[in-house]
Amino acid sequence: MAMKHVGIESSLAIAEAIRLANVDVIAAYPITPQTHIVEGLAEMVADGKLDAEYIPVESEHSAMSSCLGSSAVGARTFTATASQGLILMHEVLLVAASLRLPIVMTVANRALSGPLNIWGDHSDAMITRDSGWIQIFVENGQEAFDQVICSFYIAEHPDVLLPTIINLDGFHVSHVIEPIEMLDQKAVDGFLPPYKRSITLDPDNPVTMGCFAMPNLYTESRKALDTALRDSKKVIYEVWKKYGALTGRHYKAVEKYKVENADTLLVTMGSYSENAMDAIDKMQEEGKKVGLVRVRLWRPFPYDEVIEALSGVKNVIVLDRAISLGGPAPVCSEIRAALYSCKERPQVASIVGGLGGRDISPPDFEKLVETGLEHIKSGKTLETVMFGVRE
């Protein structure tokens, strides 16, 4: 299939993916570093390039609430946010999942106040962890474009019907100009089925959505949602497979990079993985047995794939770009939980770094791996290391 390469800012590539997905309703509120996405969409609507209703709401809470309404009448629905915006819409996120409304949202991940900080980390995503949304982390603009197209297919699939977040690092992905391979409209139309929902708010078939549940039914309704989210993995993999066949870009829940012969594996999520890869290349050239595992699918969490990638290795060093104040770092916590069931458990070091936009360069990653290994040697692995912190 012929595809064109375009040098474009990732945020605008995302807007282009939304246009190609022929979205019906966009309800959004501006917040850095997400704003270029919704500005791009507003421009497309204004220029008649995208036939959609654009609701310029008065808050993120109303953005997500409007998304509930439009998705419930059967319209393909999109929004984007970040940071404070994501946590302002938080209570609405949980309702979107429980009503099984397949809204798609991009989150340009950013730190949380306070202190106020507009730069990237994963604090916003981690607070959203338990909301019932499918959550995917991307590493670059190409992946953001691809995953946005895939996410409508996944979210609206009749076996899934769950809202989906594409997490992309604020600035490090959102504002970077990259050569991106775009699909044309024909390719997207051929790939992406239309949103057809069997139950909508329809006067000819009146339904009640959003009943309250007494203690005798609440547990069952939560279990049903949990099962749906866990089972969505099958469809996610199918859609990625189809997309791979179409584009040659194959995505997996967990990616391995130069793990053969490694006795130490670094685990990352999001755009910093690319710097980590450079560091791994250099360290392997120097004869160090270090490899990299990147987690793409955050919810539903791919336990089996994580165990397959990490079990049998001696040391695992997990980088979290969010801090769980007073507790274990969130990604590391999942990795540890996954590995606990293994017969031979690797030693795990938990490192928190890259908060509020602080860079971790390839040389920093080399130091980070050394720090992790020293930490494991010290035997104090229950403690989390803050990487590069000035005390």
Place this chain on the structure above:
Amino acid sequence: METLSIYAPKLVTSREYIAPGHRACSGCGEVLAVRYVCKALGRNTIISNATGCMEIISTPLPQTSWEVPWIHTLFENASAVASGIESGIKALKRKHGYTKQVKVVAMGGDGGTADIGLQSLSGALERGHDFLYVCYDNEAYMNTGIQRSSETPFGASTTTAPAGKDSMGQHTWKKNMAAIAAAHNIPYVATSCSSYPFDIMSKVEKAVRVKGPSYIHILSVCPTGWRCPSNQTIKMGRLAVETGIFPMYEIEDGKYKLNIDLPVLRPVDDYLKLQGRFRHLTKDSIAEIQAKVVEEYNKVRHLAGLKKVK
């Protein structure tokens, strides 16, 4: 409107859109108001309902009283959800061959409207969505046990602003939601009351005929929270209107019209003395309320181009 004082049930559809068997308290003015609203709306309606009594009494999973499509999501966002419904339908009509003519309605109590939901309501009114917002105002957070709201009248005792040795209960005057709605320059705003079925129905019919946002504020008697006998609901609403405490009017394209023109107001005490929430009031505070009621009533009369009353 002209037949306001005549109750002629044969003129009203016998079709119900909120079915009996719901769990409202006996004498609930709110469910009565909503019942009339729905009769006037008819079947081609989608309702977005805020959290509150109405949602709790009508939708315990797996049951529902609603015979029109209905969605409840949260407390403060009924207007934003309605914005999405309205926009979604617009897009479906333009792009996907959707042909139904649907009235989009958001509903909430005084808390969901005047307090926690005011921002999303203001946003939806300002953006000009074609929808009707109905506030059924029972003057406190009744669902959680009679806590004060910004719609609780001056002097009323509630569980979070109780009358006591050092307090006469609510010490602020009722927020004027109709004026706030009208300040958005929307085409239709009205007030009504659960004791006036024809008034509610004719106003709802008018509201859904206009293009753009419309707002109806319905005083809905709550015997449980107002502490009055449940067989006095209709009387209590009528007294609220006849004393001038709750004037019934419309604002069409900015023009005020008083629907019940009372040349002489009944004394407020006729209304206050029948309700336990006011029983602690002294003669002085009743006189203060009387003066304020006349002042506020005359403001509406002035806007409607009518002479003052005493």
